[in-house]
Amino acid sequence: MNIVSLIQLSLHQLTNKLAAEPNPLMSSAQKRKLVLAYSGGVDSEILAHGLGQFAKVNADFECVLVHVHHGLSNNADAWVEHCISQANSYDLACNIKYVEVKQAPRVSVEAQARSVRYQALLSELSSNDILMTAHHQDDQLETVLLALKRGLGPKGLSAMGKVQRFNQQHWLIRPLLDCSKEQIEQYARQHNIVHIEDESNFDDKYDRNFLRLDIIPKLKHRWSAIAATASRSAELCALQQSVLEEETIKRLPQVQQQLGCDNVLELTKLADFSDAWQSLLLRGHMEQLGFAPPSKVQGEQILSQLLDAKADASIELRLTDVTIRRFKNNAYFLANETGSLEVSPQQQHCTLQQTNISLEDLLTAGISLPSGECLSAENIVDQTQALLRLPLATEKVSIVFALVGSTRCHPHFRSKGRELKKLWQELELPPWKRGRVPLLCYDGKLVAAVGYWIEKSALAHPETSGLRLTLR
Known part of the structure; x- marks a missing residue:
């Protein structure tokens, strides 16, 4: 040797x-x-x-x-x-x-x-x-x-x-x-x-x-050669697993949807696949999000509850590292430290410790939010996407996590404005997430629901630079 x-x-x-x-x-x-x-x-x-x-x-x-x-x-x-x-x-x-x-x-x-x-x-x-x-x-x-x-x-x-x-x-x-x-x-x-x-x-x-x-x-x-033959079996399993993963990755986009900051499973589309593919796609989606895949029994229970329960049923499944929730035929996978956390009224109306947020911080290190997420921004020129105008030197920048449901908003993608409560319903945002969306304000006036829209009145001019907001 x-x-x-x-x-x-x-x-x-x-x-x-x-x-x-x-x-x-x-x-x-x-x-x-x-x-x-x-x-x-x-x-x-x-x-x-x-x-x-x-x-x-x-x-x-x-x-x-x-x-x-x-x-x-x-x-x-x-x-x-x-x-x-x-x-x-x-x-x-x-x-x-x-x-x-x-x-x-x-x-x-x-x-x-x-x-x-x-x-x-x-x-x-x-x-x-x-x-x-x-x-x-x-x-x-x-x-x-x-x-x-x-x-x-x-x-x-x-x-x-x-x-x-x-x-x-x-x-x-x-x-x-x-x-x-x-x-x-x-x-x-x-x-x-x-x-x-x-x-x-x-x-x-x-x-x-x-x-x-x-x-x-x-x-x-x-069987004197059992260690060698078991090793060959392991190599064959690895080969088959690599093919399964390649095929799963190809199919995952067919059942996934990006809703705001969440990558969710579209349950009506998942239901169109065979039972075997439903299991593989569930496991692939969870691994892609960084969660441990479920056992065979757990996977069967998750799919049964997500796909077979009544449309208005409140589903919440808790595993070791993830909580799975269903809303409007979509499955949300949330890390357990936030998965079943309901935001209190005090949290909903809180602002960051610094009421005045520095634009420089947003553009460099980013701003840490009470939710554990980080909000950052890039100052770019891009006519293909909606960008937020830069704040004026005299404007104070702040973040809140809730506004009165009757607040009138005008997202950049709508021809007309609408009440905030109705917009959340229109966007099919789950109730447990509505108090966790960072709402960016200039001088106390809403300019962006981060991850969802920019107010039409706060859009950057197509020929000028603007802020692309990122929540991670």
Whole structure:
């Protein structure tokens, strides 16, 4: 086994993926840092040994070991000393990250440790850097078995990729993914590589350890090649999942609509698809918005309530990170910190802490709103879109979150004005959102309902510059 070649092969595969990206997250031309998640166990130890050799012949990479000190073992400090000593022998830098794993009833220590470990690794990465882990073929088998236990579909069964995104902003490579545990242990013996043994690896109360200690040895005794065949199955699932995602992305715009600042699902259009496509489109829409996709049972319940309930039924479905609401045949997906939050009368009539908003702030950093959103503006000339005129030097700029329903408004897209309450109904804006729309005023007079309209009287002249407002 030639670990230098395996690292080079993974980097070559990454280069090919970058070349195929329309907007790559990093430039393949820039020097980058190659960061190894280094526990000091046999898997990461042989990869660190190989990385030391790789670094000597690849000066365009800065190779770094990162060891995370969880503090869960009495041996944690000794492991730090081991990792620093070994790193010195490989002529590699070794950064130690100290983290705290919070332990509480009904909270998985395994999951918490993994979460803080990856946060620590993320802190080491800049946009152009690459994370490397020592996952191998048996780890892949464990991941597939855990996915089956959890009832996951093709995406979960895809398990781990040799090259894949990490936290959406970075790339992760796994050079040892096609190597068996036996090959890794043989390499360590051949090169007299000293490594640590984490005593928690022998505690079968953890699911992975139960599989590793009790189940996988029996499977391999019966079917010696099961780790390799499971890995091939995972690759096939990944291939099928990529096709599903491509087709889902093509169809999503058919059932999506932008209403103000919300990307909603149009339920009448979603109902025209088969049950299978309804499920895929729901999951795709939620993932696109940054929410965790629902389980099979949750997905069926969500679709049943959204599509089969009476037209005037009040639907509110709450998941771990999202609240789903239905209004006028549209489904809204709202982050839980705001998903079911009703705005109080006090909040509705509040202004920003600074009544006078600086135009410079709007054009640079933006203005933070009580809703958690940020309002910013660009000063541009564009005859194809409605722009807000610049405030006069004498005009005070402010924001409120509600006006009297009888307030007369004249949106730029209407030939006549109408009462604010009627406009919200016309635009089919859900009641729970009406008190959250930033209303921009000049000298107390409404000039724009941000995300919805600009008052006709406040439009910039087509030949002059104006403000394009953005709410994010």
